[in-house]
Amino acid sequence: MSDAVLRVKDLQTQFQSRAGALKAVNGVSFEVGRGRILGLVGESGSGKSVTGYSILGLIEPPGRIAGGEVLLNGKDLTRLKGEAIRQVRGAQIAMVFQDPMMTLNPVLKIGTQMIAAVRAHDRVSRKAARARARDALAKVGIPSPEERLDAYPHQLSGGMRQRVAIAIALLHSPAVIIADEPTTALDVSIQGQILAEVRRLADETGTAFVWITHDLAVVSSLADDICVMYAGKVVESGPAAEVIASPRHPYTAGLLASVPAEHEPGTKLPQVPGSTPALANLPPGCAFAPRCAKAGPACTTTPPVQTFEDGRTALCHYPIEPVSCQPHSLTSNTYRSAS
Amino acid sequence: MPAALLDVEHVSKRFVKHPNLGERIAGLLGAGPKAETVRAVTNVSLTVAKGEVVGLVGESGCGKSTLGRMIAGIYTPSDGKILFDRAPVAKSQGRRTQKLTTRVQMIHQDPFASLNPRIRIGDTVAEGPVAHGIVKPREADAYVADLLGRVGLDPGYRRRFPHQFSGGQRQRIAIARALAMKPDLLVLDEPVASLDVSIQAQVLNLFMDLRRDLDLTGIFISHDLGVVRHVSDRVAIMYLGRIVEMAPTSELYASPNHPYTRALFESVPRIGVGRKDFRPIAGEIPSPLHPPSGCHFHPRCPFAGPRCKREAPALTAIAPGRSSACHLNTGGTE
Amino acid sequence: MSSSSALPLPAETSWSRVSNFWSDFRQSPVAVAALIVVVVVVLMAVLAPFVTPQDPYNQEALDLFDARLEPGEVGSGGYVHWLGTDAAGRDIFSAILYGLRTSLIVGVMAGTLALVLGTTVGLVAAYYGGRIEALIMRVIDLQLSLPAILLALVLVAMLGQGLMQLVAALVAAQYAYFARTTHGAASAERRKDYIEAALSTPLPARHVLFRHLLPNALPPLIVVATVQVANSIALEATLSFLGLGLPITQPSLGSLISNGFQFLLSGRYWISIYPGIALMLTVVAINLVGDQVRNVLNPRRSR
Numbered sequence: 001m002s003d004a005v006l007r008v009k010d011l012q013t014q015f016q017s018r019a020g021a022l023k024a025v026n027g028v029s030f031e032v033g034r035g036r037i038l039g040l041v042g043e044s045g046s047g048k049s050v051t052g053y054s055i056l057g058l059i060e061p062p063g064r065i066a067g068g069e070v071l072l073n074g075k076d077l078t079r080l081k082g083e084a085i086r087q088v089r090g091a092q093i094a095m096v097f098q099d100p101m102m103t104l105n106p107v108l109k110i111g112t113q114m115i116a117a118v119r120a121h122d123r124v125s126r127k128a129a130r131a132r133a134r135d136a137l138a139k140v141g142i143p144s145p146e147e148r149l150d151a152y153p154h155q156l157s158g159g160m161r162q163r164v165a166i167a168i169a170l171l172h173s174p175a176v177i178i179a180d181e182p183t184t185a186l187d188v189s190i191q192g193q194i195l196a197e198v199r200r201l202a203d204e205t206g207t208a209f210v211w212i213t214h215d216l217a218v219v220s221s222l223a224d225d226i227c228v229m230y231a232g233k234v235v236e237s238g239p240a241a242e243v244i245a246s247p248r249h250p251y252t253a254g255l256l257a258s259v260p261a262e263h264e265p266g267t268k269l270p271q272v273p274g275s276t277p278a279l280a281n282l283p284p285g286c287a288f289a290p291r292c293a294k295a296g297p298a299c300t301t302t303p304p305v306q307t308f309e310d311g312r313t314a315l316c317h318y319p320i321e322p323v324s325c326q327p328h329s330l331t332s333n334t335y336r337s338a339s
Numbered sequence: 340m341p342a343a344l345l346d347v348e349h350v351s352k353r354f355v356k357h358p359n360l361g362e363r364i365a366g367l368l369g370a371g372p373k374a375e376t377v378r379a380v381t382n383v384s385l386t387v388a389k390g391e392v393v394g395l396v397g398e399s400g401c402g403k404s405t406l407g408r409m410i411a412g413i414y415t416p417s418d419g420k421i422l423f424d425r426a427p428v429a430k431s432q433g434r435r436t437q438k439l440t441t442r443v444q445m446i447h448q449d450p451f452a453s454l455n456p457r458i459r460i461g462d463t464v465a466e467g468p469v470a471h472g473i474v475k476p477r478e479a480d481a482y483v484a485d486l487l488g489r490v491g492l493d494p495g496y497r498r499r500f501p502h503q504f505s506g507g508q509r510q511r512i513a514i515a516r517a518l519a520m521k522p523d524l525l526v527l528d529e530p531v532a533s534l535d536v537s538i539q540a541q542v543l544n545l546f547m548d549l550r551r552d553l554d555l556t557g558i559f560i561s562h563d564l565g566v567v568r569h570v571s572d573r574v575a576i577m578y579l580g581r582i583v584e585m586a587p588t589s590e591l592y593a594s595p596n597h598p599y600t601r602a603l604f605e606s607v608p609r610i611g612v613g614r615k616d617f618r619p620i621a622g623e624i625p626s627p628l629h630p631p632s633g634c635h636f637h638p639r640c641p642f643a644g645p646r647c648k649r650e651a652p653a654l655t656a657i658a659p660g661r662s663s664a665c666h667l668n669t670g671g672t673e
Numbered sequence: 674m675s676s677s678s679a680l681p682l683p684a685e686t687s688w689s690r691v692s693n694f695w696s697d698f699r700q701s702p703v704a705v706a707a708l709i710v711v712v713v714v715v716l717m718a719v720l721a722p723f724v725t726p727q728d729p730y731n732q733e734a735l736d737l738f739d740a741r742l743e744p745g746e747v748g749s750g751g752y753v754h755w756l757g758t759d760a761a762g763r764d765i766f767s768a769i770l771y772g773l774r775t776s777l778i779v780g781v782m783a784g785t786l787a788l789v790l791g792t793t794v795g796l797v798a799a800y801y802g803g804r805i806e807a808l809i810m811r812v813i814d815l816q817l818s819l820p821a822i823l824l825a826l827v828l829v830a831m832l833g834q835g836l837m838q839l840v841a842a843l844v845a846a847q848y849a850y851f852a853r854t855t856h857g858a859a860s861a862e863r864r865k866d867y868i869e870a871a872l873s874t875p876l877p878a879r880h881v882l883f884r885h886l887l888p889n890a891l892p893p894l895i896v897v898a899t900v901q902v903a904n905s906i907a908l909e910a911t912l913s914f915l916g917l918g919l920p921i922t923q924p925s926l927g928s929l930i931s932n933g934f935q936f937l938l939s940g941r942y943w944i945s946i947y948p949g950i951a952l953m954l955t956v957v958a959i960n961l962v963g964d965q966v967r968n969v970l971n972p973r974r975s976r
């Protein structure tokens with residue numbers, strides 16, 4: 001894909017600790033095109049958030065970016081310092097956090113904060129800034145946006161606050177928005193509303209999203225592409241529908257197989273044994289080897305990135321052969337859609 | 340029908356939010372908030388037969404945990420009663436709740452919070468049964484080793500502290516602690532919600548094994564429709580403190596009746612359906628401090644009519660073993 | 674069943690926790706210096722009878738010819754009075770060590786008793802809640818609003834002079850700090866799931882109180898305890914200085930300072946100043962150690 005707006009190449013982020021340097025992100029590469037949504041999935045501690053923070057240059061000591069490039073429209077953000085990166089952040093690339101209060105100041109009105117956010121990068125009148133803030137709120141589906149500008153954050157529900165955070169991220173029509181588990185703390189009905197808005201925004205405004213989540217169902221229904229992370233590395237990537245229908249990496253396959261909705265109720269679920277390894281003592285070679293059903297003799301050495309058709313990749317010595325039947329074979333007995 | 344092991348009869352729970360000192364002073368000047376009442380659970384009735392697992396589903400704040408806590412004897416109901424094997428599970432003593440049975444045990448959502456960080460896990464598992472004479476202090480060690488083995492942990496770990504375990508392992512420890520009391524009824528409050536996807540299946544499998552081996556009865560609370568479907572025989576859907584629909588699992592998932600249940604099923608993202616056009620439920624979840632009149636769901640319900648604003652629908656039988664609380668089933672919404 | 678138990682975990686012993694604690698504590702050179710001072714002070718106080726040339730309690734050994742010798746002079750005992758002597762011919766160095774002994778005994782005793790009393794009161798309030806809690810905490814708040822020194826003064830005036838009376842006054846003046854801290858920490862813990870789990874097992878009340886609530890409320894208490902030991906020492910010195918503490922025949926740092934105060938203007942600074950320096954060093958060092966312990970135990974620090 002040559003039209004990628006964000007291209008992350010071999011990103012390495014480490015945290016200095018008693019046990020030595022922890023490689024929280026260890027050679028992550030991916031790219032996102034205009035108007036596309038990339039789902040970054042993985043379990044807790046796999047390095048998703050650190051990847052997001054690294055892209056925006058928000059890593060603080062004892063952490064540091066130890067290598068790699070983050071190319072936003074061709075410009076390497078890892079080389080920018082101080083004021084230069086601050087100019088980019090919020091204007092060309094923005095972040096939405098799991099807790100919207102990371103973005104919102106509890107003692108200021110929504111309008112005040114949004115106007116300040118507009119004027120941080122653009123010299124416009126307060127009136128014009130207010131109009132832009134109102135439009136942004138309307139864009140994320142907030143009813144009566146004019147009145148909401150005069151509300152304080154605590155007067156809004158969790159779902160509304162998260163919409164406001166997304167609206168703030170949208171103020172300068174950034175090329176990319178990084179969203180770190182933005183719906184994890186929300187209810188399914190509210191999550192559904194936000195996912196619908198985000199899908200529409202990506203399609204209509206051309207903003208690219210990196211949607212960080214641990215929820216496979218969310219990426220499956222929202223994202224165009226998927227990157228699966230495990231212990232600081234991308235172990236599988238490719239178009240969402242294909243990866244879900246026919247995973248090539250044993251870890252992705254294990255995760256998908258263990259989702260209860262895909263099995264006859266009451267039956268034993270296929271499970272991935274063991275638990276996520278601590279970064280401080282990863283096994284040599286493939287980090288997934290102690291839990292992997294397919295592990296073989298080669299797995300004590302670092303697996304290569306295998307590339308397949310359709311731009312799919314898997315970091316594995318013995319990738320799974322693609323299943324031949326058509327995609328969506330897994331949907332057999334999910335809930336009936338009501339109507 | 341076999342005799343019910345658990346009988347929840349017209350139970351309500353109200354919490355009064357007292358204003359703090361500052362607010363009270365503001366109140367004297369006519370500006371502060373008054374004492375407000377949260378209706379966490381309203382008039383819920385439910386019976387659970389021996390060996391049955393009932394799933395409790397709903398969005399946050401709908402009262403699942405509060406109902407679970409009342410069943411587990413942590414709170415006493417404001418109204419109604421909860422009978423386990425025909426005797427109350429708890430009684431109130433002034434402002435405190437005194438639990439009256441050890442046969443109902445609870446498992447909490449967050450295993451990082453539910454284990455005392457300063458007590459070795461073996462002692463955590465042993466202290467309940469020793470305090471209640473279920474096992475002699477001398478035999479506690481062997482008892483604990485046996486239980487840890489049963490939940491899939493190496494008994495050699497019993498002298499370790501909780502922080503040395505992963506989330507999934509801690510949830511196993513919490514399950515062992517509950518089993519140590521030889522319970523008949525387990526209340527599981529979102530037992531897998533805080534676990535990684537790959538670990539959830541392990542804990543669900545463990546629960547299903549234990550249920551079969553020990554003939555356990557369960558209340559399984561979750562907001563995850565897929566998980567509830569997998570482990571429950573019957574499911575109750577809650578909305579803002581009330582049960583709105585109750586049915587055997589397979590029937591509920593095959594043909595949900597209540598408009599909220601249907602909307603909920605619609606808005607859940609699913610694996611494998613590909614990019615979908617979402618049809619989420621409109622509107623926000625109302626606050627239990629000021630619930631809407633009549634049917635609590637009416638501001639968000641596509642079928643709502645004038646009757647829904649006026650009159651709260653009762654939970655009525657719509658088929659054998661099935662009930663739903665919607666005017667559409669009882670003469671329409673006009 | 675499952676293979677999750679196959680996961681190897683680093684065994685954490687209590688020793689490795691101590692060594693982690695120490696490696697964090699060590700980060701501040703000032704705190705380490707303060708710790709050294711505290712250790713030296715405690716050692717000198719404990720070993721006072723063996724390292725001092727003179728026993729200041731023994732009136733007979735005092736020689737008026739040695740009165741008010743300047744630091745460095747040799748007295749009739751044939752040894753050097755490094756810090757000089759006072760008006761009764763007491764060797765100031767010896768008196769300071771014995772004084773430290775008294776001060777530390779008073780400080781530690783008062784601190785410990787206040788800890789036990791205050792912790793119990795605070796725990797009971799946090800555990801029972803409701804009216805009991807409201808009543809206890811109002812009393813505590815009222816007491817905390819009065820200066821500790823005022824309370825101690827009134828109590829000593831009522832109880833009379835003597836070591837035990839002094840300790841009692843200090844405990845009464847200080848337990849409220851412990852009660853407030855315990856109550857705060859325990860109320861925070863009280864809401865946690867593991868307490869709920871213990872209550873719903875159900876475990877007996879005293880079991881929940883002392884095995885679950887107390888150990889988790891302890892870290893902030895340790896910090897308060899070190900600081901309160903220092904405060905007790907300072908409070909005792911103040912009382913003794915005002916003549917309400919211990920008599921000079923049973924010297925504490927406070928009574929030594931008071932004893933030399935009248936000579937300060939006549940140029941015999943050492944009688945008062947050296948005990949003053951010893952007092953200051955001790956109190957400041959204990960406070961610094963307490964601060965660093967608090968920093969290290971602060972759960973918000975990622976470790």
Ligand SMILES: Nc1ncnc2c1ncn2[C@@H]1O[C@H](COP(=O)(O)OP(=O)(O)OP(=O)(O)O)[C@@H](O)[C@H]1O
Pocket residue numbers: 354355377378379397398399400401402403404405406562627
């Ligand atoms: N101890 C309490 N004091 C006051 N209000 C409470 C208390 N416990 C619960 N509530 C309120 O009662 C309502 C129901 O809470 P409950 O915890 O039962 O919800 P839930 O369905 O378990 O939600 P979640 O999915 O978030 O766990 C909420 O509005 C909550 O704020």
Ligand SMILES: Nc1ncnc2c1ncn2[C@@H]1O[C@H](COP(=O)(O)OP(=O)(O)O)[C@@H](O)[C@H]1O
Pocket residue numbers: 015022024042043044045046047048049050051063279
């Ligand atoms: N500030 C930090 N200091 C040390 N380690 C950190 C820090 N932030 C994150 N890590 C470690 O980096 C790894 C990846 O973390 P993170 O990206 O937050 O995971 P997730 O995939 O859950 O978002 C984890 O092992 C975490 O402990």
Ligand code: SF4
Pocket residue numbers: 249250251286287288289290292293294295296298299303315316317318319
């Ligand atoms: S490299 Fe080996 S151990 Fe790792 S996922 Fe592939 S088969 Fe499994």
Ligand code: SF4
Pocket residue numbers: 597598599634635636637638640641642643644647652664665666667672
């Ligand atoms: S009673 Fe009315 S508002 Fe409530 S669910 Fe039924 S139709 Fe909708």
Ligand SMILES: [Mg+2]
Pocket residue numbers: 048049050181
């Ligand atoms: Mg994260």
Ligand SMILES: [Mg+2]
Pocket residue numbers: 403404405528
């Ligand atoms: Mg809950």
